[in-house]
Amino acid sequence: MEFILIGFSDVPGLQGFLFGMFLIIYLIILLGNSLIIIITKVDPSLQTPMYIFLGNFSFLEICYVSVTVPRLLTDLYRQNRNISFMACAIQMYFFLVLGATECFILTAMAYDRYVAICNPLLYPLIMNNKFCIQLVVGCWLIGVPVHIGFTYWIFSLPFCGHNLLNHFFCDIPPVLSLACGNTFMIEMLVYVIALLVVTIPFILILGSYMKIILTILKLPSATGRAKAFSTCSSHLMVVALFFGSGIITYLRPKSSHSVGTDKFLSLFYTVMTPMFNPMIYCLRNKDVTLALKKFLLRWIMF
Template sequence: MESECRLKGNISLIMEFMLLGFSDLPNLQGFLFGLLLIIYTGILIGNGLIIVITTVDPGLQTPMYFFLGNFSFLEICYTSVTLPRILTDLWTEKRNISFLSCATQVFFILILGVTECFLLSVMAYDRYVAICKPLYYPLIMNYKMCVWLVIGSWIIGIPNLIGLTYQIFSLSFCGSNKLEHVFCDIPPLLKLACGDISFEEYSIYVDAGLFGMFPFLFIFGSYAKIIATVLKVPSAKGRYKAFFTCSSHLMVVTLYFGSAFISYLMPKSSHSSATEIVLSLFYTIVTPLFNPLIYSLRNKDFIVVMRKLLPKCVGLIRP
């Protein structure tokens, strides 16, 4: 289905886009729908379980688990911006998305992506204070500070990203309205833009550096100090415990930042549309699926609480 266009002079205003991400796999539509539905259900259950556990268990009322609960809520929001739409397109085989819906989706992807970068930075700072300044930890990471750090992570990028979204969707999209992607994202949109887009690309690199590279460098610096402090611990058991505590967070940081940087910072001509789709699905879907597994299965406190809660939940379900 071609886009509806309004012609004004020589300018064609695209009113909707076509998402062609899985259209070249007609025989796998049902399989992909089932697979992605299972993944989405797993994300909701896994991250929802972390939210519940960190909220109801008194032993987990610490800054680390407060941030983890907020991070799991963010992951649910992040995935819900893209996956329900992808599932709908696979089920109905209607891949058109209106211009406004596409802009809205891009805006929320940007906001939630920036929030994730800064929330991961906050979690790294929490580990830095806990390990490098343990005596001051209760004073520095008090409840009020934790709340403000979370609020700041959510709102810090909103004004600038509103401007970036407006800038992207103010471009002239000439000719084709077919996005070779499974959801609206900046790299495939720029491929459809006509005219000189060097300023928009420059803006994207600046925002990526400000809201992506800066948090990454902050995390890197925090862990450099953490490692330096841990290596001074005389006990091998103490060093292992400190490294083990940080390893889950480091795994999530590597998964998210690695795929996001490759997708947004590499030149758009350096990788194919299929590669872009895989990378985008990785940091928007696969990473949120793995996060509960990484944090819960490697955390003794979570395992203990789940062993206490699951029998109670089963008892409530039984008639």
């Protein structure tokens, strides 16, 4: 009927500290990503496909982190870690769908940069508003039907042992470890979905950036090369953070899984990466920095 999320109960002396730390991180994520959403909507200079994707990405980060962190904060505060079977399934479903959406949006952002740098004359024609909207909608919807069936299959397994879930949210590896019977087919499906949703987008992004880098190196102007690298570097850093931790978590052999490593990696891509993203985009992107300064000055003056 329910699971018990062990979370960080193995360090009882740090419960108050962890609650305060995760609360501050969550507020930073909400504030940072909300600011990016606002400035991409109100600043005329940011009404381009690149920043349409960035605004959607920031909104996605808020949704993504809100699937796990509020529940984690509640568990740390009240020391009651019970989660119903249905709530666990719903949490896993939204976590997987939003994670897949993040992979696809990062891929769409890489394609946008590829067209802008490698085919600048065709950029307005290819990346028109209609196509951008179609890409964004596709990124949000493509993972929905796949993960409905996948989550249903996982929670249709028999769970006949103990109900202690050694994690801070309902992720695939810890839930499968509690299932009875043969889980081989599910585990193979995890690899297949991870290949389709994580590995292939990652390879497409790397391929895009290899072509982008080769094109940038051919630019005659040092200023042009620096501006192009500056535009792409922030996105590439976010890709490395998110995909790196995701690939290690879901594609490494089952024999190498350990509770401590899984929790650390999960914290990295569910909490730390969404916190770093606004900082990376604001510090590495001059257009975003300038728009943010103008917005804050306007708000202070008002």
